[in-house]
Amino acid sequence: MDLNRLEHAWDKQSVAAPAVPIATVIARLEAEVRSAERRFRGAIVIAVSLLILGWITAIAAHLAGIKPLTPLTLVSQLIGSALYVALFMRALESARATRREIAQSGGTLRDSLAASLRTIELQIQNARIAAVAIPTVVAIGGGLFLARYFAGEIPGFSAALGSGFIAVLGAMIGAAIWDRYRSLLAPRRRELNETLSGLE
């Protein structure tokens, strides 16, 4: 087999397409893009709302005398909010990188693949941060429940239930992140590195 024979066969092919309704295709693509933007904005609104709602609930419960904000609950609320905001900002940056990467897919293959690799590296970095942050949050959360129990703010059953809930939630999130890392991020990083080295 030589290249000339391949080129000859290559030239004898054509696109078999019914009349493509371009306006319809554009309308559908636009709908896809708008839908993705709506999902992106929706996720931001939900995340910010949850944070605000958490504080409103805590303050309202304090003012109504249902659940007073003691120094310990205030510290736990502040730590939780700080971690939430930090992880939210990382997720936002990762989502922005993905959007930038798609918008720049008209660059040379080497540049575009390098951008894809940067996005993957960022997501892997997020997974690593989560691997440290999740056990830390579980430990702090459990510690705070324990501290509130010893301060006489909550009964032992509530402390155990609260700590258990945080531990189970942390384990579930950690497992999901580990699965994404193992089945998607690590193989993609390897593939992209191989392809990029093939372009050197």
Next chain:
Amino acid sequence: MEPAKREALFAEAMKQHLGIFLKTAYAFTLPADRDDLVQEMLLAAWQALPSFDGTSKLSTFLYRVANNRALNWNRAQRRYGHKLAALEQCPQLTLEADDATTDNARLDWLYALIRELPPADRTVLLLQLDRLSHREIGEVTGLTENNVGVRLHRIKRWLSEKKETHHGP
């Protein structure tokens, strides 16, 4: 970029360069995934068009988008899996042999052969088969002209070791 210009460029891409998307999809995926990859490429082209500044040819830009999406396919498949349903109503696009001397079985064999190559070499061969110059292949891939020449020489040597095994008419 003005919406009208973007739409005009996309219409040009669909009318004159649809083959770029199809040939790339055939070279990078098995039949079951082709439609999804073509749709993915169309979506990427639409999203990337505002960054097209006209310094290169539209076809060069589309070769970049198509190959970029093809090389990112596994990941993109997961990312956009839920979105593609909205594009399912588009007419099915295929590549077909023009005459009796090149039957569809031969085309399938050719694409299977191309898929044996590493991804970067696959792209270079595809661009060569579409008669792009070494400079243009460099513009798409980011390789130097020299590197393109060396790579094509290696691909030709690899091809010379392959026997045509399809069973056409």
